[in-house]
Amino acid sequence: MEQDTRAFQRIYTKLFQLTKATISLRATGVGNEELAIVDGRPAQVVKIIDDIVTLQVFQGTEGIATDAEVVFAGTAPVLKVGDDLTGRFFDAFGRPMEGSREIMGKETEIGAPSVNPVRRKQPSEFIPTGIAGIDLNNSLVTGQKIPFFADPDQPFNQVMAMVALRAKADKIILAGMGLTNDDYLFFKNVFDNAGALDRIVGFINTTENPPVERLLVPDMALSAAEYFAVEKNEKVLVLLTDMTLYSDALSIVSNRMDQIPSKDSMPGSLYSDLAKLYEKAVQFPDGGSITIVAVTTLSGGDITHAIPDNTGYITEGQLFLRKDTDIGKVIVDPFRSLSRLKQLVIGKKTREDHPQVMNAAVRLYADAANAKTKLENGFDLTDYDERTLEFAKAYSEKLLAIDVNIEMEEMLETAYLLFAKYFSPEEVGMKQEYVVKYWKKN
Amino acid sequence: MNTKGKITGIIANLVIVETEGRVAQNEICYIKHGQERLMSEVIKILGKKAYIQVFESTRGLKVGTEVEFAGHMLEVALGPGILSKNFDGLQNDLNKMEGIFLKRGEYTNPLDLENEYEFKPLAKKGDTAQAGDWLGEVTENWIPHKIMVPFKFNGQYKVKSIEKKGKFKIEDTIAVFTDADGKDHKVSMIQKWPVKLPVKAYKNKPRPFKIFETGIRVIDTLNPMAEGGTGFIPGPFGSGKTVLQHNLSKNAEADLVVIAACGERANEVVEIFTEFPELDDPRSGRKLMERTTIIANTSNMPVAAREASVYTAMTIAEYYRAMGLRVILLADSTSRWAQALREMSNRMEELPGPDGYPMDLPAIISNFYSRAGFVYLNNGKTGSITFIGTVSPAGGNLKEPVTESTKKAARCFYALSQQRADSKRYPAIDSIESYSKYLEYPEIVEYLNENIDSKWTDNVHFAKDTLLRGKETFEQINILGDDGVPIDYHIIHWKAELIDFVILQQDAFDKTDASSSFERQSHMLKKVVDTCKMDFEFDEFEEVSAYFKKVINLYKQMNYSEFKSDDFVKFEKAVEKTLKERRVDKTEDKETFDEEKKPETKKSEEQKEEQK
Numbered sequence A: 001m002e003q004d005t006r007a008f009q010r011i012y013t014k015l016f017q018l019t020k021a022t023i024s025l026r027a028t029g030v031g032n033e034e035l036a037i038v039d040g041r042p043a044q045v046v047k048i049i050d051d052i053v054t055l056q057v058f059q060g061t062e063g064i065a066t067d068a069e070v071v072f073a074g075t076a077p078v079l080k081v082g083d084d085l086t087g088r089f090f091d092a093f094g095r096p097m098e099g100s101r102e103i104m105g106k107e108t109e110i111g112a113p114s115v116n117p118v119r120r121k122q123p124s125e126f127i128p129t130g131i132a133g134i135d136l137n138n139s140l141v142t143g144q145k146i147p148f149f150a151d152p153d154q155p156f157n158q159v160m161a162m163v164a165l166r167a168k169a170d171k172i173i174l175a176g177m178g179l180t181n182d183d184y185l186f187f188k189n190v191f192d193n194a195g196a197l198d199r200i201v202g203f204i205n206t207t208e209n210p211p212v213e214r215l216l217v218p219d220m221a222l223s224a225a226e227y228f229a230v231e232k233n234e235k236v237l238v239l240l241t242d243m244t245l246y247s248d249a250l251s252i253v254s255n256r257m258d259q260i261p262s263k264d265s266m267p268g269s270l271y272s273d274l275a276k277l278y279e280k281a282v283q284f285p286d287g288g289s290i291t292i293v294a295v296t297t298l299s300g301g302d303i304t305h306a307i308p309d310n311t312g313y314i315t316e317g318q319l320f321l322r323k324d325t326d327i328g329k330v331i332v333d334p335f336r337s338l339s340r341l342k343q344l345v346i347g348k349k350t351r352e353d354h355p356q357v358m359n360a361a362v363r364l365y366a367d368a369a370n371a372k373t374k375l376e377n378g379f380d381l382t383d384y385d386e387r388t389l390e391f392a393k394a395y396s397e398k399l400l401a402i403d404v405n406i407e408m409e410e411m412l413e414t415a416y417l418l419f420a421k422y423f424s425p426e427e428v429g430m431k432q433e434y435v436v437k438y439w440k441k442n
Numbered sequence B: 001m002n003t004k005g006k007i008t009g010i011i012a013n014l015v016i017v018e019t020e021g022r023v024a025q026n027e028i029c030y031i032k033h034g035q036e037r038l039m040s041e042v043i044k045i046l047g048k049k050a051y052i053q054v055f056e057s058t059r060g061l062k063v064g065t066e067v068e069f070a071g072h073m074l075e076v077a078l079g080p081g082i083l084s085k086n087f088d089g090l091q092n093d094l095n096k097m098e099g100i101f102l103k104r105g106e107y108t109n110p111l112d113l114e115n116e117y118e119f120k121p122l123a124k125k126g127d128t129a130q131a132g133d134w135l136g137e138v139t140e141n142w143i144p145h146k147i148m149v150p151f152k153f154n155g156q157y158k159v160k161s162i163e164k165k166g167k168f169k170i171e172d173t174i175a176v177f178t179d180a181d182g183k184d185h186k187v188s189m190i191q192k193w194p195v196k197l198p199v200k201a202y203k204n205k206p207r208p209f210k211i212f213e214t215g216i217r218v219i220d221t222l223n224p225m226a227e228g229g230t231g232f233i234p235g236p237f238g239s240g241k242t243v244l245q246h247n248l249s250k251n252a253e254a255d256l257v258v259i260a261a262c263g264e265r266a267n268e269v270v271e272i273f274t275e276f277p278e279l280d281d282p283r284s285g286r287k288l289m290e291r292t293t294i295i296a297n298t299s300n301m302p303v304a305a306r307e308a309s310v311y312t313a314m315t316i317a318e319y320y321r322a323m324g325l326r327v328i329l330l331a332d333s334t335s336r337w338a339q340a341l342r343e344m345s346n347r348m349e350e351l352p353g354p355d356g357y358p359m360d361l362p363a364i365i366s367n368f369y370s371r372a373g374f375v376y377l378n379n380g381k382t383g384s385i386t387f388i389g390t391v392s393p394a395g396g397n398l399k400e401p402v403t404e405s406t407k408k409a410a411r412c413f414y415a416l417s418q419q420r421a422d423s424k425r426y427p428a429i430d431s432i433e434s435y436s437k438y439l440e441y442p443e444i445v446e447y448l449n450e451n452i453d454s455k456w457t458d459n460v461h462f463a464k465d466t467l468l469r470g471k472e473t474f475e476q477i478n479i480l481g482d483d484g485v486p487i488d489y490h491i492i493h494w495k496a497e498l499i500d501f502v503i504l505q506q507d508a509f510d511k512t513d514a515s516s517s518f519e520r521q522s523h524m525l526k527k528v529v530d531t532c533k534m535d536f537e538f539d540e541f542e543e544v545s546a547y548f549k550k551v552i553n554l555y556k557q558m559n560y561s562e563f564k565s566d567d568f569v570k571f572e573k574a575v576e577k578t579l580k581e582r583r584v585d586k587t588e589d590k591e592t593f594d595e596e597k598k599p600e601t602k603k604s605e606e607q608k609e610e611q612k
């Protein structure tokens, strides 16, 4: 295969149009989405009209001259996949970082077709993380895709690393987009310290690299994930951070190509572009799976912005991080977080009363929020209001905070203890049979 | 001789083809890319250039590649064997495809050509017939599947010959027709129909007049759907559109379910694949999957085929409606289809309408909705398509083109509220914002009062009024404070909460509560309305919430119990007992009490007039 493409390599040197991100030249026999090297920089075909080919140059076109050398590769971007990927970090083009040796493996085009929906299996395996804000209220399931929604000052990368290490995945694939060098080193360190490096593969675009290169990172990571999940039947966890920076790169490109921008200057195809990535999350019948945990940074908690909004419409819920000033800790916000696949495991893979406990606690927490509003508006609180406020604080501290690390059973027991401490069974409003069976009499 | 052409341009999945010869708008063509043939559709013609949208990835396509035009529009194959199938947007049978991944250019036969069906003729030699008339019948799963005169037939035909009872494959000729010019036409059990054109093989389409039971209280009781009606469900992400649609497909009073998963999550389709073959159909006692067809074009499948998927689904629904069946058609989400139109329109550099959507979006949407409906067939029998689509408004803001266009086309509006979803009040339909135009149709009102309860619509309006008053008083309480308002305000607020918790909220994941029959709804509505009409006395406002929570809790236990079961009766008695504790009987005669308190709606005034 490789020999063939080399033999047909075509070289051109007459560029007649250059913009900030694209170059155009006359060439024939070029395929759509084909990869090329323009003056040593990777580029991809984005448009062909008659014999005029337009390429997007990932690093930008600064300094490229009209006589620059353009070499077509004959294929779309590829990644060499194989066990050799394990334990190593790569750049956006799938090249080993820090000058380490080339990978051995089978060349695969990235961004390959999707899984036939009838060949998927319904996800059903619970992923415990020890964090009650996730396990109790927003349980994760293998094959799920879910982002953290967090303001840039939240410790989302730390939480994500923690989730990844506790998730018992066979492989963890980190796709870093616009990662600061510090965060890149952080990930490397925690994985190293946990002795997990042999389960890690990283594709990294840092803030030092050109932003448009990021566009290749998730496809690289997901191609690697597909290799391990399909060929090796492994449970793969893919971490995408930060998808907001990825989307920003999409808007840079569409803007430079004079496309009509849609809401928040994002391209009109944002939904499809993001869905193509997130939908790679899958449970295969043979046991392999791809679970995607992503990060979408928000601006001032605004989830109506086009990026989180489109993401929410694609993913199977979201985990919303927020600082709870009452306890001074970061919590997984029970109102704005949701795991849509939790239905498949709660009360089935976990204890029967799990759904009711979860709902009851969140309802009481909502009552506390109302009481708080009353308090802020200067009204007197009822006895019930007072109790909900105390409950909320304890609930936040003992269950919602991200530093909680306990088993599922203990989460449920803790919830009953809190219920019994502050409320009567009627006020909690659960199914009678569970009250009889599990309610803590104290 | 079919027209041929050559590719001259590629911009994402828009391809420009230079052609020699005749090309039609919306004609299907195939790009011959190596061994693959990529299906495409003509969307614009400019001189010798045809602009085509490719239903597949265009990766690797080159200028100069040959394109062959098919001479017809996008068609579906209609015949026995559609039920229980999982199709993609172009009606390929997904189960017939090989391998885990979808292969570009792989198209599979939607029907099973080798299957034999026991054919029973319904027409005889010498009969005159027209498009849509029933020629014969086979059994598909358990549904009597009518073999019809092809919808494409124009005018009157004579049956020249028809097969006797016996086993046939679907491609076998089962009848020969002679047209007005004396020309003969062979007919098999399969016919084809272009999806973008409505099937009109029926006599007339009256205004919907029957109620369509969905089992979902907040719909049936407060804003009912009509058989052959249309509705839509807009809501921000995570507010419960899909869960509601799945619930509709499981419980609604339909003979057949057609689901178009249009640009949404693959796992949601997998959920149907997994659950429906196991779930019992509450109406036939068979498995749900036997009366369900899925058209899946999930968000990662080619964007251009999204548009096709909703039309494919509609055409299949129309085919079964022509057999005299009640079909429910669900599309999730119509916004994704509109977005696909937008992407293509932008690529063609058309003048954009609001938010970049094509200018004719409202017309496209209303044309589509107008294909639903209740019809009288030529033989006097009836059939219906009840259509409910979801809309995914950007940022949850309903002032956007897809929501606004759909509002003009659909008769029922089921707005999902973020606030209700956040506080887990499911289904999160905002019953005050939402409406059903059918509740204003006199024929529907009459139907309800005759078939469910003579006081039904009065009770419904009473419940609606109570909810509205509850909302207003709650706002007052929030402004003035708990003790800044009379205790009555708290009582009104909690009466509204009672309706909210017992009637509006429904646990889609509880076996019993998931679906509620009209009989049960009528029973509960009457009870709850009676409770709301009672007078209660409290000394302190704190007592109000504590008391009502107790009442609500007992009512909810009723919802969780099998209708009229021992548990149900037990909790019902407990409700009665609890009500007695606080209730003050201002009048001895309960009937007159009810009469006085009846809301002064137009309807009840009219009734009073009549009574006099």
Ligand SMILES: Nc1ncnc2c1ncn2[C@@H]1O[C@H](COP(=O)(O)OP(=O)(O)OP(=O)(O)O)[C@@H](O)[C@H]1O
Pocket: A312, A313, A314, A338, A339, A340, A341, A343, B235, B236, B237, B238, B239, B240, B241, B242, B243, B244, B264, B392, B426, B427, B428, B506, B507, B508, B509
């Ligand atoms: N009736 C219900 N009962 C209990 N939970 C519900 C109900 N409806 C929705 N939910 C919860 O809300 C989640 C999201 O619902 P759903 O998937 O239907 O949202 P959606 O409106 O379709 O969102 P999207 O637009 O992103 O597809 C579900 O996974 C479930 O947890």
Ligand SMILES: [Mg+2]
Pocket: B241, B242, B243, B264, B332
């Ligand atoms: Mg949905």
